[in-house]
Amino acid sequence: MSTVSEPIAGGRMTALPVRYALRELRGGLRGFYVFIACIALGVLAIAGVGSVAASLNDGLMREGRTLLGGDVAFSLFQREAKPEEIEFLRTRGRVSLAATALNIANQSPKMLLGLFRA
Numbered sequence: 001m002s003t004v005s006e007p008i009a010g011g012r013m014t015a016l017p018v019r020y021a022l023r024e025l026r027g028g029l030r031g032f033y034v035f036i037a038c039i040a041l042g043v044l045a046i047a048g049v050g051s052v053a054a055s056l057n058d059g060l061m062r063e064g065r066t067l068l069g070g071d072v073a074f075s076l077f078q079r080e081a082k083p084e085e086i087e088f089l090r091t092r093g094r095v096s097l098a099a100t101a102l103n104i105a106n107q108s109p110k111m112l113l114g115l116f117r118a
Contacts, residue, residue, distance in 0.1 A: 024035040065071070074081075074089070081097070089095045 021032070021035070024032045060067070086095060086097075
């Protein structure tokens with residue numbers, strides 16, 4: 001078995017992987033197969049994460065408006081929307097209604113604050 005004592009053309013960065021490969025070969029091909037399997041597993045993991053990230057990004061770009069649920073939000077305080085206001089909005093697209101109530105329960109010495117949405 002020969003050893004690498006001189007840097008390979010291309011500099012130190014290409015010699016390092018060759019040195020690791022030759023060092024793994026000292027134990028026979030069985031150890032080298034484990035080394036190659038670990039490298040392949042690492043490459044697969046990196047490629048898989050990159051692929052999932054790209055798919056997620058593409059899906060969000062394509063379906064972002066649908067996921068967020070709307071383009072415009074109107075809020076009214078201390079009253080409900082009048083039927084003619086709701087009808088005006090419905091002529092321009094789909095409308096969803098939500099009600100929010102702020103609740104406070106006071107029991108000495110603790111005070112409980114809650115937000116209810118329906």
